[in-house]
Amino acid sequence: xxxxxxxxxxxxxxxxxxxxxxxxxxxxxxxxxxxxxxxxxxxxxxxxxxxxxxxxxxxxxxxxxxxxxxxxxxxxxxxxxxxxxxxxxxxxxxxxxxxxxxxxxxxxxxx
Numbered sequence: 001x002x003x004x005x006x007x008x009x010x011x012x013x014x015x016x017x018x019x020x021x022x023x024x025x026x027x028x029x030x031x032x033x034x035x036x037x038x039x040x041x042x043x044x045x046x047x048x049x050x051x052x053x054x055x056x057x058x059x060x061x062x063x064x065x066x067x068x069x070x071x072x073x074x075x076x077x078x079x080x081x082x083x084x085x086x087x088x089x090x091x092x093x094x095x096x097x098x099x100x101x102x103x104x105x106x107x108x109x110x111x
Contacts, residue, residue: 016035016087017034029047031053042067047071047093048071049094054092057086
């Protein structure tokens with residue numbers, strides 16, 4: 001009896017990945033993390049404000065990356081984290097002044 005192999009066209013998602021998530025309901029900034037390659041992709045919506053993301057790791061410290069992309073575009077940021085440890089990320093729209101920035105909750109994946 002012959003057997004068929006079915007190939008999925010869905011993107012592969014590793015166990016440590018963090019799928020796209022928005023800063024809030026107004027969807028000014030979104031972020032995802034792909035554990036294979038330690039890549040963050042940050043997207044800026046239609047906001048005129050600056051967007052950024054913050055990251056923390058179990059073994060490689062923490063940081064902030066300011067987005068310099070045009071409206072409605074995405075940029076890939078390649079990191080190099082120690083494998084097999086947790087990675088946390090948060091994406092924000094910068095409000096400036098005394099108004100708090102519009103940020104997502106922290107999301108957790110692994111490198």
